[in-house]
Amino acid sequence: MGRHTTIKDIAKVAGVSHTTVYRALNDKPRISRSTKKRIVSIARRYHYQPNVLAQSLVLGRTKTLGLVITTIINPFYPELAKGIEDTARSLGYNIFLCCTNFDISLESRYIDMLLGRGVDGIIFTSAHTHDPNITRLVKDHFPLILVNRRVYGDPMMDRTDYVVVENVKGGFLAVEHLIKMGHKRIGVISGFPDSSAAVERLEGARKAFIEYELNPAELLVLEGDFLKPSGYEAAKKFLSMREPPSAIFGVNDYMALGAYEAVLDAGLRVPEDIALIGFNDITFSAMKGIELTTIGQKKYEMGSIAVHTLIDKIEGRDGDKARQITLEPELIVRKSCGYHLRGYTVPHPKALLK
Amino acid sequence: MGRHTTIKDIAKVAGVSHTTVYRALNDKPRISRSTKKRIVSIARRYHYQPNVLAQSLVLGRTKTLGLVITTIINPFYPELAKGIEDTARSLGYNIFLCCTNFDISLESRYIDMLLGRGVDGIIFTSAHTHDPNITRLVKDHFPLILVNRRVYGDPMMDRTDYVVVENVKGGFLAVEHLIKMGHKRIGVISGFPDSSAAVERLEGARKAFIEYELNPAELLVLEGDFLKPSGYEAAKKFLSMREPPSAIFGVNDYMALGAYEAVLDAGLRVPEDIALIGFNDITFSAMKGIELTTIGQKKYEMGSIAVHTLIDKIEGRDGDKARQITLEPELIVRKSCGYHLRGYTVPHPKALLK
DNA sequence: TCAGTTTGAGTTAACGTTAACGCAAAAAGC
DNA sequence: GCTTTTTGCGTTAACGTTAACTCAAACTGA
Numbered sequence: 001m002g003r004h005t006t007i008k009d010i011a012k013v014a015g016v017s018h019t020t021v022y023r024a025l026n027d028k029p030r031i032s033r034s035t036k037k038r039i040v041s042i043a044r045r046y047h048y049q050p051n052v053l054a055q056s057l058v059l060g061r062t063k064t065l066g067l068v069i070t071t072i073i074n075p076f077y078p079e080l081a082k083g084i085e086d087t088a089r090s091l092g093y094n095i096f097l098c099c100t101n102f103d104i105s106l107e108s109r110y111i112d113m114l115l116g117r118g119v120d121g122i123i124f125t126s127a128h129t130h131d132p133n134i135t136r137l138v139k140d141h142f143p144l145i146l147v148n149r150r151v152y153g154d155p156m157m158d159r160t161d162y163v164v165v166e167n168v169k170g171g172f173l174a175v176e177h178l179i180k181m182g183h184k185r186i187g188v189i190s191g192f193p194d195s196s197a198a199v200e201r202l203e204g205a206r207k208a209f210i211e212y213e214l215n216p217a218e219l220l221v222l223e224g225d226f227l228k229p230s231g232y233e234a235a236k237k238f239l240s241m242r243e244p245p246s247a248i249f250g251v252n253d254y255m256a257l258g259a260y261e262a263v264l265d266a267g268l269r270v271p272e273d274i275a276l277i278g279f280n281d282i283t284f285s286a287m288k289g290i291e292l293t294t295i296g297q298k299k300y301e302m303g304s305i306a307v308h309t310l311i312d313k314i315e316g317r318d319g320d321k322a323r324q325i326t327l328e329p330e331l332i333v334r335k336s337c338g339y340h341l342r343g344y345t346v347p348h349p350k351a352l353l354k
Numbered sequence: 355m356g357r358h359t360t361i362k363d364i365a366k367v368a369g370v371s372h373t374t375v376y377r378a379l380n381d382k383p384r385i386s387r388s389t390k391k392r393i394v395s396i397a398r399r400y401h402y403q404p405n406v407l408a409q410s411l412v413l414g415r416t417k418t419l420g421l422v423i424t425t426i427i428n429p430f431y432p433e434l435a436k437g438i439e440d441t442a443r444s445l446g447y448n449i450f451l452c453c454t455n456f457d458i459s460l461e462s463r464y465i466d467m468l469l470g471r472g473v474d475g476i477i478f479t480s481a482h483t484h485d486p487n488i489t490r491l492v493k494d495h496f497p498l499i500l501v502n503r504r505v506y507g508d509p510m511m512d513r514t515d516y517v518v519v520e521n522v523k524g525g526f527l528a529v530e531h532l533i534k535m536g537h538k539r540i541g542v543i544s545g546f547p548d549s550s551a552a553v554e555r556l557e558g559a560r561k562a563f564i565e566y567e568l569n570p571a572e573l574l575v576l577e578g579d580f581l582k583p584s585g586y587e588a589a590k591k592f593l594s595m596r597e598p599p600s601a602i603f604g605v606n607d608y609m610a611l612g613a614y615e616a617v618l619d620a621g622l623r624v625p626e627d628i629a630l631i632g633f634n635d636i637t638f639s640a641m642k643g644i645e646l647t648t649i650g651q652k653k654y655e656m657g658s659i660a661v662h663t664l665i666d667k668i669e670g671r672d673g674d675k676a677r678q679i680t681l682e683p684e685l686i687v688r689k690s691c692g693y694h695l696r697g698y699t700v701p702h703p704k705a706l707l708k
Numbered sequence: 709t710c711a712g713t714t715t716g717a718g719t720t721a722a723c724g725t726t727a728a729c730g731c732a733a734a735a736a737g738c
Numbered sequence: 739g740c741t742t743t744t745t746g747c748g749t750t751a752a753c754g755t756t757a758a759c760t761c762a763a764a765c766t767g768a
Contacts, residue, residue: 004469006724017748022726030746052470053411054724057753062407064471067451072435073637078426085426085453094467097421097451099439113448115358116406117418228637257641264642283427283582287611288618289643360754371718376756384716408754411723713766720759728751735744 005046013046014039025050056118065310066114066122068098068107074226074254075282076299077125080147083303084123091311093120100126102192102225108133115142121310127151128194134160145310145323147302150196161313163306163325165297167197170329171204171249172211174277174295178247179212180344181337183275187220187245189234189255195226201251201279220245224255231258239266239274246274247337253278253285253294260290260336271338281332291335298327359400367400368393379404410472419664420468420476422452422461428580428608429636430653431479434501437657438477445665447474454480456546456579462487469496475664481505482548488514499664499677501656504550515667517660517679519651521551524683525558525603526565528631528649532601533566535691536699537629541574541599543588543609549580555605555633574599578609585612593620593628600628601691607632607639607648614644614690625692635686645688652681 007025011018016035023031024039025048056062065088069077081097088095096114100107107126111133114122121143127134129152137144138160146162178186188205191198206216222237224230231250238245239262248263250256256278263274270276278285281296309323333339361379365372370389377385378393379402410416419442423431435451442449450468454461461480465487468476475497481488483506491498492514500516532540542559545552560570576591578584585604592599593616602617604610610632617628624630632639635650663677687693 004724008724018725019727019749020747023747026726028727030744032746035746049466049470051411051472051724052467053407053416053472054753055726057405057407057411057724057755058726060753064450072426072432072439075429075432078429078432081426081451082453085451086455094471095451096418097435097439097449099436101440112403113406116403117448118405118407257638261642284611284638284641287638287644288615290641358754362754372755373719373757374717377717380756382757384714386716389716405754408723409756411725411754412756414723709768711767713764715762715764717762718760720757722756722758724753726752728749730747730749732747733745735742737742738740 004051005048006051007048010039010043010046010048014042061120061314062118063092064094064096064117064119065307066096066098066110066119068100068110068114068122068124068126070102070126070226071099072097074252075284076148076252076254076280079282079299080125080303083300084307085303086300087304087307088311091307093307093311102126104128104131104133107131111137120314121145123147123306123310125149127196128192129153129196129199130194141320143310143313145306145313147306148197150200152196158324159322161309161323163302163309163327164197165295165302165327165329167200167329168204168207170279170295170297171201171251172208173204173329173331174201174249174279175205175208176212177293177331177333177337177339178249178275178277179208179214181247181275181339181342183245183247184214185218185220185243185245185247187222187234187238187248189224189231189248189250189259190221191224191226191251191255193223198226198251205249224251224258226252226255228254228258228261231255232262233258235259235262236266239263239268244274248274248276250276250278253280253282253292256292256294256336257284257290260292270336271341275338276336278336286334293334293337293339294332296330296332302327358405359402360405361402364393364397364400364402368396415474415668416472417446418448418450418471418473419661420450420452420464420473422454422464422468422476422478422480424456424480424580425453426451428606429638430502430606430608430634433636433653434479434657437654438661439657440654441658441661442665445661447661447665456480458482458485458487461485465491474668475499477501477660477664479503481550482546483507483550483553484548495674497664497667499660499667501660502551504554506550512678513676515663515677517656517663517681518551519649519656519681519683521554521683522558522561524633524649524651525555525605526562527558527683527685528555528603528633529559529562530566531647531685531687531691531693532603532629532631533562533568534698535601535629535693535696537599537601538568539572539574539597539599539601541576541588541592541602543578543585543602543604543613544575545578545580545605545609547577552580552605559603578605580606580609582608582612582615585609586616587612589613589616590620593617593622598628602628602630604630604632607634607636607646610646610648611638611644614646624690625695629692630690632690640688645690647688647691647693648686650684650686656681 127149209216222234278294285292481503563570576588632648639646
């Protein structure tokens with residue numbers, strides 16, 4: 001692959017020192033108009049491209065970011081990744097794609113690789129609620145931002161940057177909708193207990209039960225892994241209960257769609273026999289023939305905001321304060337809860353008082 | 355963020371030269387067991403991580419690959435990307451994610467960035483059939499591999515590595531299936547005319563017409579952009595024809611699913627009123643309630659093979675010969691063509707002779 | 709015992725940039 | 739016309755590795 005032409009090659013051709021070439025190509029002063037023009041044209045002729053590695057070595061920054069996600073197979077991530085990639089590119093940054101496959105030791109190894117490669121910052125979407133990897137980085141003041149995740153524990157909580165939807169509210173909205181549709185026996189397909197998104201959405205579900213004077217202990221909860229097959233399995237378990245739920249809240253759409261299949265496979269209908277609500281509003285949830293009611297969040301914007309925020313921190317804007325951004329979730333009513341058939345049946349008891 | 359500890363820092367602590375540290379940490383000879391042990395323990399204590407940038411600069415390789423795709427939003431790519439990412443990681447390589455958004459000038463800028471960053475090779479899935487960017491790289495003997503794409507034109511065709519499905523055969527299988535289901539008036543939602551995948555699949559469709567003694571000029575062809583909305587629009591156009599097709603072949607599933615929606619929106623049913631077949635077998639095509647008949651290809655394996663092949667070339671195995679790998683497509687019969695209702699109605703005329 | 713080899717280091721230069729510093733010649737200021 | 743400043747370069751050293759080369763001391767073998 002024929003070594004690339006370097007600044008020194010050009011210097012030789014132009015008969016000047018490499019510093020002069022450097023000045024010519026970087027609009028630095030202390031160079032005459034004429035030599036500059038000459039050098040620039042030579043550089044163009046030789047298709048000169050600066051070696052970013054060498055630049056990075058001396059400048060101490062690489063203009064690259066790490067994107068650490070669980071698995072790109074989960075359709076939530078491509079949409080997020082697009083926001084991240086578009087924005088990063090527009091700001092001159094490149095993205096290392098790192099999929100941890102839910103393996104925290106792989107996450108750890110990835111972080112080491114990213115640090116060794118000198119990334120300027122890392123975007124995490126796979127953080128555990130207590131993640132030693134994150135703790136280490138935050139302690140070192142390494143620029144990072146969590147997307148759709150938060151970490152708990154005393155010093156970390158208010159020192160880590162993040163951009164999230166208000167998950168508790170989202171979970172609340174989802175289950176509130178089910179309650180309003182007349183459901184009292186509700187199954188939740190949750191996620192890993194160390195995923196803040198899953199935990200907070202479940203908490204929102206509990207809050208809705210309390211708000212509507214139902215017993216949150218009666219929520220049926222099964223744990224999934226955010227992927228479709230686990231939603232399928234969980235729904236199958238729900239359906240085989242002696243007293244199955246009449247509605248299922250999948251803590252993300254991908255699992256909810258798995259549940260959808262399980263319901264159909266059991267010979268039941270959505271929403272007539274089982275209502276179904278998800279979270280994330282992935283593209284396919286809107287498909288005709290599916291039309292999953294869900295909690296929407298702005299995934300592209302979340303990615304974009306995350307990158308802007310991270311790069312602000314990297315480039316030292318706005319000082320050292322923590323940037324914690326919370327976006328609004330939104331109930332998107334489609335057909336999987338039967339609203340189009342029946343409308344709301346149970347008004348909010350407290351709303352009656354107003 | 356607190357400069358990382360370097361080999362020289364450790365040298366100072368250990369009271370030796372940096373070369374000795376290098377030898378200790380890289381299992382080089384010419385060092386005593388005892389100093390080696392001492393240095394290794396110091397390195398561990400300081401969490402030493404080699405600076406890959408510096409290594410890359412002197413070694414002339416970075417152990418990174420560029421992955422150039424159109425847009426990660428197309429569900430074909432996440433599955434492919436997973437194969438690529440898993441395999442690359444297992445071989446010690448990292449991936450730069452580059453989405454060109456179908457913009458060839460952006461592709462060009464991305465390539466320059468990747469080269470400037472010193473990637474060891476590039477995986478292209480967004481190549482045009484005549485792509486000056488590719489031509490340039492191939493001429494420079496830069497390691498690259500095309501996935502799901504081929505480039506045409508004399509010198510390039512047999513000098514570029516690629517891994518593809520046999521697209522012509524896939525297109526043939528798709529339209530053959532439609533013909534066997536009794537369809538004669540068939541619409542094809544194709545892709546860009548400079549996408550080899552689209553062109554070849556369309557060619558396969560034509561071949562099927564010829565094979566079954568139909569007139570390939572009667573194939574109705576509309577151009578899409580591989581994304582769902584374009585499939586929707588194309589199907590709408592088909593349906594508004596004075597004599598609409600009775601079956602539609604979407605050159606990828608994503609567009610076929612868009613067509614699916616258009617059919618439903620028009621108040622028609624799949625497959626009773628319109629048969630539908632896609633290509634790629636993305637996850638959602640299998641969903642209950644959709645069950646798109648399609649041409650399957652091994653996406654994960656394609657990614658994995660691509661990375662192995664590319665890295666073989668990078669690391670100089672098997673010399674300089676072109677590596678061109680073709681995988682078998684597979685007809686996956688689900689419900690969108692009505693096979694479960696009717697079975698095949700038109701036997702292959704030539705098959706009758708056997 | 710003494711040449712030859714091996715061991716255990718250190719010194720130095722490279723990779724391709726950026727950037728501080730030096731220094732003549734030209735320009736500016738009085 | 740002489741000092742002072744500016745212009746237009748070149749020299750040199752960093753950044754953190756890898757690796758070729760040196761070289762004394764310790765070991766080997768006859």
